[in-house]
Amino acid sequence: MVEGEFVVPGDEVGVIEEFVPAAGTYARDGFVRAKAVGFVRVDALKHEASVAQAREVPLPRLGDVVHAVVTGLRDSVVYLDVFYNETRNAHYAVPFRAILHISEASNERLRSTYEVFGYGDVVRATVISRKPPYMLSTRGPEYGLILARCPRCMAPLRKRGLWLYCPSCRKTFKRRKIASRHYLLR
Numbered sequence: 001m002v003e004g005e006f007v008v009p010g011d012e013v014g015v016i017e018e019f020v021p022a023a024g025t026y027a028r029d030g031f032v033r034a035k036a037v038g039f040v041r042v043d044a045l046k047h048e049a050s051v052a053q054a055r056e057v058p059l060p061r062l063g064d065v066v067h068a069v070v071t072g073l074r075d076s077v078v079y080l081d082v083f084y085n086e087t088r089n090a091h092y093a094v095p096f097r098a099i100l101h102i103s104e105a106s107n108e109r110l111r112s113t114y115e116v117f118g119y120g121d122v123v124r125a126t127v128i129s130r131k132p133p134y135m136l137s138t139r140g141p142e143y144g145l146i147l148a149r150c151p152r153c154m155a156p157l158r159k160r161g162l163w164l165y166c167p168s169c170r171k172t173f174k175r176r177k178i179a180s181r182h183y184l185l186r
């Protein structure tokens, strides 16, 4: 188990040979398991595994507006880390993993997610599932990119009409789903 990983009751947090069950955990079948919904905490020195209860942090809920950074792309899915919940004004020190399917990216029909988002981009989205792994949607004009990065140098892109421009690479990029309010520099 990794420090900060999200767990639900019964999930394996560690093995008994390596860890002593601490707060929020119990031992069964050779494993330290989560007793609560929360995040794994590992104390390597004391060999303690515990679960910090999630209720200290307001979890994303169905319909919440969140901000997430793109961590990976396939043609039909985008992988993201949710780091801020706008609805509940909560910052997540340990981000929540989320998935955005191409059909939820835009009201337009898209061939590939690469047409709309790029690695390192920040999107404003709504949560459309009840629990992890969170499913997101950027349908609607208020949702989509709020910050885009250059795929070559990762510098924030500037908006130039319908195009995005990297001042250091002097290249333009097309991204089709920019939120109505964004932080793209002009």
Ligand SMILES: [Zn+2]
Residues within 6 Å of the ligand: 150, 151, 152, 153, 154, 155, 166, 167, 168, 169, 170
């Ligand atoms: Zn660049």
